[in-house]
């Protein structure tokens with residue numbers, strides 16, 4: 115069976131139609147972890163994985179602490195991808211070197227470090243141009259990848275649903291396209307324009323063929339994703355029709371979003387000490403103390419410099435956040451740079467048009483924060499709710515704060531709902547606060563407190579309104 119045709123019914127889309135060199139180039143560019151890119155055996159796959167890694171960063175602005183935090187995060191990302199980080203080097207420069215990202219002296223130092231520690235991979239803390247990548251690889255003589263490729267790789271490992279996989283693959287191919295040029299020369303030399311019967315036009319170079327195939331694949335993935343987006347919108351529409359208020363949990367990766375969703379709703383979602391454990395959103399229903407229903411949705415984690423290809427590919431997932439009534443922005447209080455992380459999250463929120471939605475800041479992992487640091491956090495976020503998803507501290511307060519921030523049922527109405535409109539009665543029960551119900555010949559007479567949206571829907575049945 116052709117895996118291309120299986121998609122999106124569950125099988126991972128494969129780039130099987132790309133020929134060997136292109137697949138090798140792709141595998142190299144995306145950091146080797148996408149088994150689907152090639153039919154590698156498990157043993158080969160493990161051998162190919164990133165292993166002993168040296169990190170290199172360029173410190174252009176901010177304090178040395180900022181540069182170190184950024185490199186520490188890169189180390190965490192590399193470990194999430196399954197590598198062992200053996201060293202990290204930072205160079206102070208006004209801007210990255212146009213040719214090799216770091217200056218020539220630092221290149222030699224990295225090469226010496228790589229040789230001394232037996233490393234096999236260098237990861238640059240930034241996005242390298244195709245030329246920089248090739249020049250660095252040539253100079254250091256081991257595989258070089260950049261931050262973007264690493265994040266794409268982690269996403270590829272964690273994507274579970276057909277939609278998530280297609281979104282990641284689309285992002286990977288878009289990252290690959292402009293980078294094919296570097297390999298193109300080598301590939302043209304090796305393969306020339308022979309072969310590929312029926313697949314390439316006369317005189318077309320191999321590079322052009324590969325590009326054309328990748329573009330075709332990108333177009334196909336876009337079509338598949340558009341179909342999946344329609345399904346998602348239909349689901350969302352039915353939710354909107356029922357107008358249950360929605361809360362979206364957003365936050366930097368590893369801040370504790372899934373843990374909070376679990377603590378709030380007892381959902382039993384997977385929690386991992388890994389970056390980007392959640393790529394597929396999960397929605398759970400919850401109720402306020404008065405019994406009104408609302409939904410809570412966990413979203414993909416954000417990260418500084420989230421590759422734009424991923425923001426683009428995950429737009430439909432991220433747009434769910436833009437439709438929420440409230441964003442619960444979870445911050446990891448135990449992280450050395452919570453303000454920087456919060457800023458990165460706000461940037462992504464703005465990019466998906468969610469900046470106007472009311473935000474409730476939640477500082478999590480209180481159990482890990484020293485008392486002095488708690489004081490600092492409280493002065494940084496005076497309106498935040500402080501919780502520990504682990505110990506449960508503050509969760510009741512958080513629930514109350516969420517309920518307070520949801521659209522409030524401040525309109526008192528008495529309506530007469532015909533018996534055929536059972537749907538409206540159940541909506542009133544789940545969304546409003548029903549104070550009394552009486553049955554009479556033409557329908558149920560209900561007195562309730564409702565929010566503005568529900569009041570609008572019930573307009574035709576109102577007997578009395580405050």
Ligand SMILES: Nc1nc2c(ncn2[C@@H]2O[C@H](COP(=O)(O)OP(=O)(O)OP(=O)(O)O)[C@@H](O)[C@H]2O)c(=O)[nH]1
Nearest residue numbers: 367368369370371372373387390391392415503504
């Ligand atoms: N000590 C402590 N650890 C926590 C707390 N909340 C979450 N964690 C841990 O932090 C890690 C990340 O938690 P998740 O809930 O998976 O975080 P997330 O934000 O959903 O992560 P991504 O899906 O990667 O974006 C896990 O190891 C959790 O056990 C907390 O209140 N205290």
